[in-house]
Amino acid sequence: MATIVEPTIFELSSPGRRGVTMPASDVPETALPPKPLLRSDLPLPELAEVDVVRHYTRLSKFNYSVDDGFYPLGSCTMKYNPKINEDTCRLPGFLFTHPLQPIETVQGNLALMFEMQEWLKEISGFAGVTLQPAAGAHGEFTGVLMMAAYHKSRGDSKRTKMLIPDAAHGTNPASVGMLGFTVVTSPSDSRGNVDLKALEAACDDTVVGMMLTNPNTLGMFDEHIEDVIKLVHGCGGLMYGDGANLNALLGIVRPGDLGFDVMHFNLHKTFSVPHGGGGPGSGPVGVGPVLADFLPAPLVGIIEEGDEDEMAPLYGFVTPKQSIGRMKAFHGHFGGGLVRAYTYIAMHGPDGLKDIAQYAVLNANYLQAKLRDTYKIPYDRICMHEFVAEGRFEGSDVRALDISKRLMDYGFHPPTNYFPLIVPEALMIEPTETENKDTLDAFADALVKIAEESKSQPELLHNAPITTRFGRMDEVKAARELVLCCWLPEGYDLNA
């Protein structure tokens, strides 16, 4: 297949073309800074407005998104993002406020943040919530910092080990490593639960706690979750819940009620904030009573009660007693994250949130049932919001990667590949609640067809995709001859 090379914005540049009209200066001219501080040859592209619009619009059409089609990227929860979220987050009162404004002038924004804290507490069963963290991994880091502060406040300095299951998301060990703690891998049993015997053996007085995703990345709800939590608490550790994907639990199970001490939410997964280029992320953290005093500051609180008839309460900022301090400039991702997620929760209400969980679980189980005879499901029991299949067939050299690339020819975004690591050739499929039966059927049909092609035309799968604008990338070359820099004009030396 011929490779079509798209010109970059720099290659489209032509000296003298302009996309802007600069107004005449209305301030006096001053001398330029000293010579060493000046760059004379900054290679900015020169184009007319129409060239720029056409370039980026054309590129956007080569892209794939949830607004184009089905996007079953497991663990990422690529649900459809309702467009009303875009209207509300652009309301002038939200859009044109500054975080340094006096609180009297931003009471509406503070009320929204206060209510968001309250709603997340109610949804999760926690005692307190911070909205500061910028994403899931940042939430994890925040949560583990609080766990460390808790142990330190008790004069308990022996604890350095964090237990993390082998199915965990990579950000878990990364967050723990950033605090200098040691990761101890906790194995899964044959049903995809935490192996209780191994956990019992690892639990001692050097354990900071455990970070557990439940349902885990296999889509399995741990059948012994209460025993797991009891064991960790029994040795003085705290229980961290990775709540990036709360889709299966909304309105049904509250992690705080189960006994988790701390958990982050990914508003950009469960609560329909766009992600994967559409950001920003938002990773609020909820805590149980033992950690409530350690929450980052400031939180939004009521600093003057209102009265029932006329006076609204006055919202402002409060600092928990033993706060770990600030985790983010200002107050988290307000418009892009909090307002969108707030809208989503408000539009659904408690019953709607429960529907989300039930349809997400139903859709995943429907697909799992349709694919079970064609693809091996290594942990084959009722799944939650996602499930993991093996992308390989007996006597065939077709791999998960080939299957995923071929799915693109059928017009679908591939599932997550090669994660979790405990399933060989993993295809991790999360349909979400926003897909209808026709879409799920078409996706299952494509996967069954691909399984047939793996026997009749394996070369087709090895070379896929063949209908997309760009064909199969050379992964080895991409890794060995990595080019991280953008295109530069001829003769331009970045280091000069």
Ligand SMILES: *Cc1c(COP(=O)(O)O)cnc(C)c1O
């Ligand atoms: C996405 C995800 C994370 C990390 O969230 P980011 O916002 O990408 O930092 C952590 N754990 C699980 C299970 C996830 O799916």
